[in-house]
Amino acid sequence: MNEFFSMGGYAAFVWPALGLSALVMAALYIQSLWTLRAREAELEALQGEKTDETQA
Amino acid sequence: MHRFANPTRFMRYSAVILPWAAWSTAALIAIGLYLALFVAPPDYQQGESVRIMFVHVPSAWMALFVYTGMAVASAMALIWKHPLSDIAARASAPIGACFTFMALATGSLWGKPMWGAWWVWDARLTSMLVLLFLYLGYMALVDAFDDPARGAKAAAILALVGFVNVPIIKFSVDWWNTLHQPASVVKIGGPSIHLSMLAPLLIMVVGFTTFYVAVLIMRMRTEIVTAKLRSLQMNANRD
Amino acid sequence: MTAFWCLVRRDLLLAFRRGGDSVNVMIFFLLTVTLFPFGVGPEQAILMRIAPGVIWVAALLAAMLSLDRLFRDDFEDGSLDLMILGPLPLEITVLAKCLAHWLTTGLPLVIVSPLLAVLLAMDGEGFATLIGTMLLGTPLLSLIGAIGAGLTVSLRGGGVLISLLVLPLYIPVLIFGVGAVDAAVYGLAARPHILIMAAMLIAALPLCSWASAAALRLSTE
Numbered sequence: 232m233n234e235f236f237s238m239g240g241y242a243a244f245v246w247p248a249l250g251l252s253a254l255v256m257a258a259l260y261i262q263s264l265w266t267l268r269a270r271e272a273e274l275e276a277l278q279g280e281k282t283d284e285t286q287a
Numbered sequence: 288m289h290r291f292a293n294p295t296r297f298m299r300y301s302a303v304i305l306p307w308a309a310w311s312t313a314a315l316i317a318i319g320l321y322l323a324l325f326v327a328p329p330d331y332q333q334g335e336s337v338r339i340m341f342v343h344v345p346s347a348w349m350a351l352f353v354y355t356g357m358a359v360a361s362a363m364a365l366i367w368k369h370p371l372s373d374i375a376a377r378a379s380a381p382i383g384a385c386f387t388f389m390a391l392a393t394g395s396l397w398g399k400p401m402w403g404a405w406w407v408w409d410a411r412l413t414s415m416l417v418l419l420f421l422y423l424g425y426m427a428l429v430d431a432f433d434d435p436a437r438g439a440k441a442a443a444i445l446a447l448v449g450f451v452n453v454p455i456i457k458f459s460v461d462w463w464n465t466l467h468q469p470a471s472v473v474k475i476g477g478p479s480i481h482l483s484m485l486a487p488l489l490i491m492v493v494g495f496t497t498f499y500v501a502v503l504i505m506r507m508r509t510e511i512v513t514a515k516l517r518s519l520q521m522n523a524n525r526d
Numbered sequence: 527m528t529a530f531w532c533l534v535r536r537d538l539l540l541a542f543r544r545g546g547d548s549v550n551v552m553i554f555f556l557l558t559v560t561l562f563p564f565g566v567g568p569e570q571a572i573l574m575r576i577a578p579g580v581i582w583v584a585a586l587l588a589a590m591l592s593l594d595r596l597f598r599d600d601f602e603d604g605s606l607d608l609m610i611l612g613p614l615p616l617e618i619t620v621l622a623k624c625l626a627h628w629l630t631t632g633l634p635l636v637i638v639s640p641l642l643a644v645l646l647a648m649d650g651e652g653f654a655t656l657i658g659t660m661l662l663g664t665p666l667l668s669l670i671g672a673i674g675a676g677l678t679v680s681l682r683g684g685g686v687l688i689s690l691l692v693l694p695l696y697i698p699v700l701i702f703g704v705g706a707v708d709a710a711v712y713g714l715a716a717r718p719h720i721l722i723m724a725a726m727l728i729a730a731l732p733l734c735s736w737a738s739a740a741a742l743r744l745s746t747e
Binding site: 235239240241244245247248249251252255256259260263264266267270271273274277278280281 | 335382515520
Binding site: 365417420421423424427428431432437440441444445447448449451452455456458459460462463 | 673677678680681687690691693694695697698701702705726733737740741744745747
């Protein structure tokens with residue numbers, strides 16, 4: 232186990248590299264997803280209003 | 288082609304494709320990482336640090352692949368006025384910029400133990416850095432326009448100009464670098480990569496590609512929804 | 527053809543009346559280069575080594591600062607719309623304006639460069655090559671810059687944005703320009719670099735004018 236984590240002595244480089252990549256990709260994915268959901272919610276709300284208006 | 292030009296159709300198709308892309312990404316990267324970390328052998332020269340290659344190389348390839356995609360989409364937007372193309376181009380830019388940044392950062396972390404330096408002005412690194420600037424400039428230009436339609440066309444022109452420039456930059460930096468003799472020569476896995484290394488590498492590349500597709504779809508959908516929002520809000524203000 | 531020269535003359539007249547521009551560009555060029563000895567120390571050996579690079583980078587920055595002017599005044603007073611609708615193809619109009627721009631900002635840089643080479647203790651061998659490459663390079667800077675200027679002319683505060691867009695595109699010009707002078711200084715062949723710069727200039731004439739025209743049409747829609 233220890234051998235795996237130490238990556239032959241290169242741990243200080245390998246794990247930050249993998250971690251940074253994971254972080255960047257996850258952040259990009261999450262940001263894209265959140266923005267999409269937020270806009271969709273806004274659209275739903277606005278469209279809901281419109282149908283209320285036309286019904287009123 | 289024109290069948291897919293309809294945003295509504297795109298919304299329908301992409302809604303189906305998105306979960307597939309997302310799950311494939313997770314599966315492929317999981318498998319790729321497992322093979323990369325546990326099955327692939329340490330490199331003869333570079334030891335365990337070669338594991339970085341399995342994120343570095345896919346990032347670099349994606350950085351270039353996404354830019355090419357942006358250029359193609361921009362050309363389609365300008366020449367055939369395909370409505371979804373400029374949305375695709377603009378949605379791709381942040382993704383490409385992230386991959387370029389990842390390539391530079393992981394490369395730097397790989398370079399320090401291998402070459403003894405965080406950064407060298409090697410032809411490839413320098414070209415990648417300039418590619419990052421091209422992405423950032425593109426994103427800044429899109430942002431600067433109030434009118435999104437005009438911003439899209441301006442960005443399309445810039446993307447194409449930049450794309451023409453990429454081989455020129457690559458060539459000129461290569462020339463510049465060979466003139467000043469590089470400090471050391473980088474060999475990735477040697478002339479023929481063994482299957483135990485090639486397989487995880489390719490799996491990671493495919494995984495990164497499905498990641499790109501998933502995020503691209505999300506960002507394109509966001510743009511289309513935002514456009515609908517804007518037109519609804521304008522109509523609301525009018526009433 | 528006369529329309530072309532009319533346009534060049536008009537731009538030169540306007541620049542002349544405005545007065546400051548060419549002089550400001552030259553002063554900026556001079557000032558920037560002067561900063562370097564303060565930054566890296568007055569040692570001849572170091573200055574000699576970095577002289578071609580410093581002069582070229584300073585020229586790049588000086589050229590870039592003047593880019594916003596290329597189309598903005600015409601855009602703001604409506605002349606640009608007239609030019610687009612006018613008898614000359616827009617691409618030729620762009621070339622005319624680039625020529626005028628180069629005469630008022632690029633050429634002064636070329637003229638001042640030997641002085642700066644002396645200040646930075648550059649080897650005598652490099653002088654002729656420096657002037658030659660700047661004669662080839664500064665028009666390139668105007669042409670490539672025209673693309674950035676065209677894209678940003680309708681934007682408020684387009685100045686810094688132009689730098690962001692145009693500097694990466696300037697890098698090949700910089701590489702070959704400095705490469706040529708370095709080669710001359712070290713007694714190597716500068717010809718390949720100069721030939722490539724000439725090729726870039728010839729290619730830029732149609733390509734940059736076309737891209738810039740497309741950008742201008744877009745900006746004035």
